[in-house]
Amino acid sequence: MQTKPFRIGTRGSPLALAQAHEARDRLMAAHGLPAEMFEIVVLSTMGDRITDRSLAQIGGKGLFTQEIEDLLLSGGLDIAVHSSKDMPTKLPDGLFLSAYLPREDPRDAFIGRTAPTLMDLPKGAVVGSSSLRRQALIRRLRPDIEVVIFRGQVDTRLRKLAEGQVDATLLAFAGLKRLGKDHVPTELLDPEGFPPAPAQGAICIESRVGDExxxxxxxxxxHAETHEAVTCERAFLEALDGSCRTPIAGYAVSEGGALRFTGMILTPDGSLHYRITAEGRSSEAEKIGRQAGEDIRGQAGPDFFASWV
Incomplete structure (x- = not known):
């Protein structure tokens, strides 16, 4: 019988803490355990400490997970809670994504200071975003506006926006909702025209392989449907060798044993893109995503991917 508290590793941002508390609360409810049986352990990661450069410049998604995963591997943590879209497709040996909480709204939220929608922004407006996917999608839709790197926690970005450093920014609507800021967006972007990042809106839990x-x-x-959908999206990403250096979008829905997937790849300037759709049984989520990635790679050809190097 467990006598010590289960140790939950997380980053220290308000959003990361909200996600860790959601995971804890769901585990308490599922097992009838008191809050004292869970200890939330806050760790600082390299990605948190370096905020003046894009992730592509400093090494990619793993910078948000390495310190947490090192402690999980050593036995200093029992589990780790992450934003699924921050997770590299290749995890350290001995670790895996063992559970996904029910997915929140996956859409991107546009927050405009000088215009309420992306298409209403005046020519020459400045939009802040650190995501290469969002940058490429903005440039695809509005090549006449300027996109600048915009990093930091949610409140930091909203403060920079209010100070007038940019005309608008984009954030994941899921994160805003978890922080009680769902009133902040001036537009929610349609996933058809502005598809989300693979795994956006989903909280994942990482644990040790074999720790039964x-x-x-x-x-x-x-949550089975979220697990299946995100498995498909991550397989698509992995087939394309996806990282923070690549503008890739992907979104799957698993419902009633059937899965539907839409994926997109873009050049960083948004001038060229390819879209793919796929469907099949939810039980074959990984296969569907991987095949979609291979198919879209074949459509685009090797020259397309040279632009990412």
């Missing part, structure tokens, strides 16, 4: 006690605990909060 912990993985049995987590199975009770694993």
């Amino acid at each position: 006690r912990i993985n049995t605990l987590l199975a009770a909060v694993d």
Whole structure:
């Protein structure tokens, strides 16, 4: 019988803490455990400490996870809670994504200071975003506006926007909702025209391979449809060798045993893009995503990907 608290690793941002508390609360409810049986351990990651450059410049998504994963591997943590879209497609040996909480709204939120929508922005307006996907999609729709790197926690970005450093910014609507800021967006972007990042809006829980006690605990909060959808999206990303250096979008919906997927790849300047759709049984989510990635790579050809190097 467990006597010590389960140790949950997380980053220290308000959003990361909100996600860790959601995971804890769901585990408490599923197992009838008191809050004292869970200890939330806050860790600072390299991605948190370097905020003046894009992730592509400083090494990609793993910078938000390495310190947490090192402690998880050593046994200093029992589980780690992450934003799924921050997770590299290749995890350290011995770790895996064992559970996904029910997915929140995956759409991107536009927050305009000088105009309420992306298409209403005046020519020459400045939009702040650190995401290469968002940058490419903005340039695809509005090649007449300027896009600048815009990093930091949610409140930091909103403060910079209010100070007039940019005319608008984009954030994941899921994160704003989890922070009680769902009133902030001036426009929610249609996933058809502005598809989200793979795994956007989904909280994942990482644990050790073979730790049956912990993985049995987590199975009770694993949301099957979210797990299937994100598995498909991550397989698509992996087939394209996706990282923070690549503008890739992907969104799957698993419902009633059937899965539908839409993916897109873009050149960084948004001038060229390819879209793909796929569907099949939810039980074959990984296969569907991987095949979609291979198919869109074949459509685009090797010259397309040279622009990412």
